Amino acid sequence: MSDQLIIAGFHRSGTSATARLLHRAGLFLGYELLEALPSNPYGHFEDREIVNLHTRILSDNEKTWAVAEPLLPIVGQQRWQLMQRIIERRNSEHSLWGFKDPRTCLFLMLWKHLLPNAKVLIVYRHFSGSAHSLAQRHSSDMFLRRGSAHVHRRFWEDPDFALRMWLVHNNALLAFARTFPEDTMTVSLNMIRDGFPVAWALNRRWGLDLEDLPVAEAFDQNISVRRTRQQPVSDRALIEKVTGTWHRLEELAADTEMMLGKENTVV
Amino acid sequence: MSEDEFYTPTDMDLLRMENELLAFEVRFLKARPGGSAEAAGSPVSLGRLTHLEEAETDLKLLLRRIRNSPLGPLAKTNRNFRTLEDRYLNRSDDVMAMSPPQRAAYLEGAEKDLVLLLGRLGRGLLGVLFRRRKSFRTLRERYL
Numbered sequence: 001m002s003d004q005l006i007i008a009g010f011h012r013s014g015t016s017a018t019a020r021l022l023h024r025a026g027l028f029l030g031y032e033l034l035e036a037l038p039s040n041p042y043g044h045f046e047d048r049e050i051v052n053l054h055t056r057i058l059s060d061n062e063k064t065w066a067v068a069e070p071l072l073p074i075v076g077q078q079r080w081q082l083m084q085r086i087i088e089r090r091n092s093e094h095s096l097w098g099f100k101d102p103r104t105c106l107f108l109m110l111w112k113h114l115l116p117n118a119k120v121l122i123v124y125r126h127f128s129g130s131a132h133s134l135a136q137r138h139s140s141d142m143f144l145r146r147g148s149a150h151v152h153r154r155f156w157e158d159p160d161f162a163l164r165m166w167l168v169h170n171n172a173l174l175a176f177a178r179t180f181p182e183d184t185m186t187v188s189l190n191m192i193r194d195g196f197p198v199a200w201a202l203n204r205r206w207g208l209d210l211e212d213l214p215v216a217e218a219f220d221q222n223i224s225v226r227r228t229r230q231q232p233v234s235d236r237a238l239i240e241k242v243t244g245t246w247h248r249l250e251e252l253a254a255d256t257e258m259m260l261g262k263e264n265t266v267v
Numbered sequence: 268m269s270e271d272e273f274y275t276p277t278d279m280d281l282l283r284m285e286n287e288l289l290a291f292e293v294r295f296l297k298a299r300p301g302g303s304a305e306a307a308g309s310p311v312s313l314g315r316l317t318h319l320e321e322a323e324t325d326l327k328l329l330l331r332r333i334r335n336s337p338l339g340p341l342a343k344t345n346r347n348f349r350t351l352e353d354r355y356l357n358r359s360d361d362v363m364a365m366s367p368p369q370r371a372a373y374l375e376g377a378e379k380d381l382v383l384l385l386g387r388l389g390r391g392l393l394g395v396l397f398r399r400r401k402s403f404r405t406l407r408e409r410y411l
Contacts, residue, residue: 139291140295146367150324153317156287156288158276235274
């Protein structure tokens with residue numbers, strides 16, 4: 001019997017650093033992890049097989065990774081079969097495994113359908129931090145002619161594009177957390193950077209067998225800069241939606257701290 | 268769908284985004300003293316790259332349409348069509364992993380293949396049918 005832990009969070013929210021930490025703590029994250037890039041110097045900790053699957057499902061639905069509207073994906077038989085194969089192989093070879101890919105936010109319900117006991121670690125970051133980091137990455141890639149210029153340009157042609165992406169992905173995470181509160185743990189990037197013992201907390205909550213490493217060992221303080229400056233916005237109708245989502249995520253993270261605090265005092 | 272679902276960017280929005288991009292460009296250039304963007308990436312200009320990407324997208328859409336049309340089974344018996352299918356519809360992962368010069372070469376190839384395909388489709392008896400379609404005429408005007 002295997003345990004599964006899925007790390008889910010929007011792009012540029014600290015999921016790679018979190019995955020790096022849990023990878024070192026003993027979580028198997030995949031057979032072929034994507035290589036590092038300047039925007040993620042320690043690597044993405046994303047399994048190529050899982051990323052390819054998610055990319056194909058998005059492509060089947062005529063989407064790229066840059067999803068900025070709510071998505072109800074249509075999944076063909078072939079994709080379900082591939083998901084099943086991915087699960088069977090990992091279940092047979094690992095007692096604890098998981099994966100990390102920001103696209104997972106949009107597919108959590110699918111994975112949960114096939115993995116009813118899977119636990120999900122939600123990692124979130126303030127919208128201004130994520131949006132700024134995305135803009136920085138895509139401006140650099142655009143100036144270096146790396147990747148799709150069309151995709152890069154959207155961040156400066158489509159107002160509030162990154163903000164709407166943040167909203168869609170984090171709303172999907174909230175929907176999952178509401179549906180499966182017992183199988184979800186929410187932490188913010190700030191919490192992790194400030195030393196929240198993620199592996200310990202996961203062990204306490206779900207009895208996983210992760211090594212409790214000090215966060216500083218795997219989390220480079222220089223990489224993820226705290227950034228909660230004012231966010232430029234064109235469509236003011238977004239403000240209420242974004243702040244509402246942000247507050248709900250903060251409430252979930254406060255629940256995590258409170259729950260583990262309580263458990264700690266009982267023992 | 269209500270009007271609230273729609274939104275027209277104003278000049279102010281566009282100016283703001285342009286301004287932000289310029290700020291990133293300044294920061295990017297400052298961080299790379301002595302090095303130009305062209306030296307590190309592909310020699311193709313940004314405008315040309317965007318055009319080539321559009322050609323690749325149009326080619327993929329055209330191939331998908333042919334594949335899913337009643338002509339699909341017939342097209343699949345053609346080796347050239349199968350080659351294009353393999354090259355542009357079945358290898359999205361390879362393309363993502365390409366270096367900037369490789370990607371530029373791949374996109375140049377896609378544009379050439381699109382021009383050839385449009386030329387072939389526009390000929391003969393079937394060409395008469397294709398040319399009746401506005402979307403096909405638009406593609407021909409754009410690339411031929």
